[in-house]
Amino acid sequence: MEINVKAFQEAIEAGNYEQTNYPITEVAATAGVEKALAPVFSDVDQALAAGKLISAQLTIEGDEPTYVRIETGVINLPFEDSKKVTNFLDADKDTPITLNLIVVSPYVNASGLRIDEIATADAYLANKSANMAAVAAEVHEKLAAIKTARETPKPIVKEAPASRAKPTRKTSTRRTTAKKATTRKRTTRKPAAKKRSTTSRKKED
Helix, strand or coil: CEEEHHHHHHHHHCCCCEEEEEEECHHHHHHCHHHHHHHHHHHHHHHHHCCCCEEEEEEECCCCCEEEEEEEECCCCCHHHHHHHHHCCCCCCEEECEEEEEEECCCCCCCCEEEEEEEEHHHHHHCHHHHHHHHHHHHHHHHHHHHHHHHCCCCCCCCCCCCCCCCCCCCCCCCCCCCCCCCCCCCCCCCCCCCCCCCCCCCCC
């Protein structure tokens, strides 16, 4: 079972594909994944038999719903990204139709979307029971992981207290008054003249 890549893109863009949705509670989904997926697989089988493309969805209800979809495709991209197909495949190429399992939840991974190829449409039909069992096991595992991630308390990130700005200290510029140098007038003292003591000699007669 093959389809032309360009024809696939045009069909998705025009909405020319089957689309079904089955709402279910989380309790019912986790209690019996195989039973919950039964109508989804039934729709996929009918679409393949009619040679149609399909997006069959199971909506697990809750405050943050989880969506489980099986879509026909040509590469592991959801229908909403069909325009990107030609980034990987030649538009004129005929390629096998594949079945993709898509799980959408904010807790499934960082991107909120997980996509896995189940098999080509021909391989799925050739070994349907085994493929359905593998999908059910995968969905059961993903739902358990989503539940755990949702119920795990988020670590509380303490905000660092805003550092209080220290008040700017007003520094007053003190003007240093330069001391006026007082010039001392030096008086040169003249040395006092030595007095010569004269002794008068008496003239002898």
